[in-house]
Amino acid sequence: MVDIVIKEGKIVTPTDIYEADIGIKDGKIVEIARNIEAKAEQVIDASGKYVLPGAIDPHTHMELPFMGTTSADDFEAGTIAAAFGGVTTIIDFAIQPKGKSFMDTIEIWRGKADPKVVIDYSLHVAVTDLNEERMAELSKVLDYGVTSFKLFMPYRKEGLMSDDGRLYAMLDASREHRFLVQVHAENAPVLEYLVEKFLREGKKTPEYHALSRPNFVEGEAIQRAIYLAHATNGNLYIVHMSTKEGLVAVAESLNKGFPIYAETFPHYLVLTEEKYYGPDGRHYVMSPPLRSRADIEVLWKGLASEKIVTVGSDHCPFNSEQKAMGKDDFTKIPNGVPGTEVIIPILYSEGVRRDIITINQLVKFTSYNVAKLFGLYPRKGTIAVGADADITILDPNYEMELSVENLHTKIDYSIYDGMKVKGVPTTTICRGKPIVLNREFVGKKGEGQFIPRSRFTGL
Numbered sequence: 001m002v003d004i005v006i007k008e009g010k011i012v013t014p015t016d017i018y019e020a021d022i023g024i025k026d027g028k029i030v031e032i033a034r035n036i037e038a039k040a041e042q043v044i045d046a047s048g049k050y051v052l053p054g055a056i057d058p059h060t061h062m063e064l065p066f067m068g069t070t071s072a073d074d075f076e077a078g079t080i081a082a083a084f085g086g087v088t089t090i091i092d093f094a095i096q097p098k099g100k101s102f103m104d105t106i107e108i109w110r111g112k113a114d115p116k117v118v119i120d121y122s123l124h125v126a127v128t129d130l131n132e133e134r135m136a137e138l139s140k141v142l143d144y145g146v147t148s149f150k151l152f153m154p155y156r157k158e159g160l161m162s163d164d165g166r167l168y169a170m171l172d173a174s175r176e177h178r179f180l181v182q183v184h185a186e187n188a189p190v191l192e193y194l195v196e197k198f199l200r201e202g203k204k205t206p207e208y209h210a211l212s213r214p215n216f217v218e219g220e221a222i223q224r225a226i227y228l229a230h231a232t233n234g235n236l237y238i239v240h241m242s243t244k245e246g247l248v249a250v251a252e253s254l255n256k257g258f259p260i261y262a263e264t265f266p267h268y269l270v271l272t273e274e275k276y277y278g279p280d281g282r283h284y285v286m287s288p289p290l291r292s293r294a295d296i297e298v299l300w301k302g303l304a305s306e307k308i309v310t311v312g313s314d315h316c317p318f319n320s321e322q323k324a325m326g327k328d329d330f331t332k333i334p335n336g337v338p339g340t341e342v343i344i345p346i347l348y349s350e351g352v353r354r355d356i357i358t359i360n361q362l363v364k365f366t367s368y369n370v371a372k373l374f375g376l377y378p379r380k381g382t383i384a385v386g387a388d389a390d391i392t393i394l395d396p397n398y399e400m401e402l403s404v405e406n407l408h409t410k411i412d413y414s415i416y417d418g419m420k421v422k423g424v425p426t427t428t429i430c431r432g433k434p435i436v437l438n439r440e441f442v443g444k445k446g447e448g449q450f451i452p453r454s455r456f457t458g459l
């Protein structure tokens with residue numbers, strides 16, 4: 001007797017597609033076979049559909065206090081949206097408050113997340129206050145199961161920035177202690193100079209957000225971070241890469257045989273900087289900003305050639321009232337957009353359907369690679385006997401407009417309004433429990449778990 005049998009779906013792994021049934025018991029996959037005869041409490045028919053390992057969104061900011069407000073999706077709303085997008089685990093950023101230890105930071109974030117999450121989650125620490133005491137704390141944090149640390153190269157005035165010395169120190173430590181250093185790569189002094197210049201000239205409309213962060217601002221910072229990674233032999237992951245300049249720098253390192261792990265997001269794959277000139281320009285303000293059509297094409301090529309290895313979301317939505325805080329000054333617009341629910345629909349519809357990437361690659365970018373890099377594999381990131389039963393059933397014929405009515409983020413607009421996708425997750429199962437069943441939410445607040453992660457071992 002098993003709890004659930006998923007019948008006749010096409011199972012997708014990084015290398016294969018094959019038709020089989022999946023038996024689930026006590027939250028684990030217990031059998032994969034052509035025809036499972038065992039009695040099941042629940043049978044889910046997946047005929048004509050793809051069965052994928054649950055997506056792991058490596059980059060979210062639920063209920064994040066930022067720029068004088070808090071992102072609009074709390075851990076409940078945000079993980080419900082994620083589940084509708086086929087995501088079964090998020091890795092959120094616990095942002096270190098000044099003066100707090102890393103362990104205190106993790107406790108603060110667990111206090112917010114544990115009672116609310118409907119799917120599993122883990123945490124990265126976003127480092128803002130690095131000193132000798134914190135460096136000495138690293139082993140404890142790694143043993144606890146947090147094995148990745150983000151450093152901000154910009155946000156000097158906001159008090160989040162790590163200078164090159166601190167970035168060097170963390171990259172150096174990452175080799176010995178086996179963790180991953182994530183960087184938000186933008187050149188702080190240059191972008192600050194441009195912001196101040198535009199403000200002085202009275203240029204305060206949303207397009208100046210993008211114009212103050214031109215491609216080279218990201219490209220230079222990525223090159224610098226890679227240079228420091230080479231110097232230390234450190235483990236470097238570039239979060240939210242948005243430019244062709246960034247990809248060129250990553251590709252150069254890969255050609256030398258030195259791995260650099262790059263991540264991008266759905267909004268950088270389909271939206272362009274023209275959005276900043278529209279009436280709702282401020283709704284599209286995030287950092288780094290949207291880029292050109294040429295950058296979009298290069299990012300898709302980066303995925304096709306697997307120079308970019310993960311696709312997350314940077315899910316950090318603000319409603320129109322919050323975005324209006326910056327209606328007269330682009331520097332006061334809270335930075336962030338939703339995205340966790342559209343990772344798979346956009347990758348499938350715009351990537352797989354158009355033959356730019358394969359569905360096996362989609363599984364790598366959204367699940368397998370993320371699990372490998374962030375220490376969740378083989379518990380998650382795969383469909384195999386013994387793994388957690390984290391499963392996404394994708395209906396390749398399900399058509400949907402990415403409108404405010406169809407999406408589950410709490411905000412009152414959609415940055416994708418009017419865009420149609422074909423190929424949408426219809427059922428999402430986390431540790432053997434259906435969270436979304438045939439597009440109905442059947443999960444429960446607080447049923448997701450904090451998942452400790454193992455140390456970095458590469459891809």
Ligand SMILES: [Zn+2]
Pocket residue numbers: 059061314
């Ligand atoms: Zn982010």
